[in-house]
Each structure stands twice: as structure tokens, then as C-alpha cells.
Amino acid sequence: MPDPIGYAGATAYEVASARFGGPTRSIERDLTVTTTPSRLLDNNPRRVAWLIQNLGAVDCYNSDRRDVTSVTGFILAASGGVNAMDVLEDGESVAYDRYVLCASGTCALHILEIIRV
């Protein structure tokens, strides 16, 4: 494989390049959600994986549907629950917008996105 930016020998770079066609970087951020759906992830065709962890005490629900509810989303369980997508498992849906809301009050989430550089 060509090595345009001189990372040859860096194992993580080589694996990421083989897997995703080039280097990747991570973006970590926090989000406080409410009982009204809000955007969890923007549409980004360069995203190859994401992971969300629920740091709060109430369950959250997420979906690529803008009108996600507690009965139409995937549960993101309170106190450490994780949802994740990877392009190799889930295809291009990993790049779609994603929406989230929590069951009551507010809830803190921590988000990791892996972006193809």
C-alpha cells in the first residue's frame, strides 16, 4: 500500500489504512440530552465508527429517526450503557444523522467518533 504521509511501520496506521483506506482520527465530546429529541451525531460520510456511553442515571433512546421516542429507539441504558456502530458491521448507516432523547430530566452522554482523515 502506498505511504503518502510517511507512517510506514506504525502498526495502528497500517491497520486503519487496511481497514478504512487511510488514517483515522478520533473526536470525543460530551452532550447533555433532554426529553426532547436532539441531534446526537451529524451526518458525516467520513465517519467510520462511533460509540456513545450513558453517564447519567436515566435511560436514553437513539435512532436515525428525527422523531425518536422511548418506544421507537435503541435503548442506551443508564449508568454506563453503550451503543456503537462500525462501518464494517453496519455499512453506511454509521454516517447518518442520529437523534437521542432521555426518559426523564436530563442526561449526560459521552461520545466517541472515529473519522477517516
Place this chain on the structure above:
Amino acid sequence: MKVIFPPGQRSNYFDRNAVTKAISGATSTGPGSAPTIRWTYTVPAAKKYALNTLACRNVRQDIGTVTAAQTFIAVTPAGGAITNLCTLSNYALERGAVGQADFSGGLVFMTGAVITANTSDNSATGNTEHNYSMTGLEFDA
């Protein structure tokens, strides 16, 4: 997509909305008193009960005749048979004779268990004063 739940995390029983339940009572029985329930505690739905102490005591107030004055605390578990937890049989007949039976431990009773305090006096004469008490912790099951 992966949906991963956190490992089960459960707080100690004494931190699960625990409420102390202390029940006591006293009564005086006459001669020939049949077994009588004096108080009843039922472990509520979605709760358990950790029993800490039981105490049964009785005192002959008059000279007795023939046989025992009993004070006892029993449990009937949901779906089970009644079992005595603490039994006092006072066979002394003289006035002022004291009987005492105590229990302390860590029994846990499930939802629906019924604990009762009971007295009886088979003596042909005289009265007997009974005391019966229980302490424990009721908590989320």
C-alpha cells in the same frame, strides 16, 4: 450496531430504601387462655425483611396451677408451614416467676411471610403478663 448494558450493580440491602420495623406489645392473660395472635407483620410485596431480634417474656402475676404460660413468635412463609422462631414456656407457678426467651440473628424473610406474636396460658388459675417484641429491617427485594 452494538447495544451493551452495564453490568448489574446493586446496592447493599441496607441501602435499598430500608426502614426499621420494630413491633412490640404487652397483654395480660387469664387462666385457660387459648393461643391468641397479638400482632401480625406481613412482608409487603417487592420487599424483604431482615430480622434482627426477637424477645418473649412473661411474668406470673398470681400463683399458677398445673402448667405453662407460653409466649411465642412464629413465621408462616409464603407457601410454607408455620414455624416458631422464639418460644417461651414458663412452667414456674409461683407469683412473680419470670420467663425470658430472646433471639438475635440475621434471618431474611421473603415477600408474603407472616410473622405473628402469640400468647397462651394453660394454667387453671391466676393471670400472666406477656411481652413480645421484634426488630428488623424492611428493604427493597
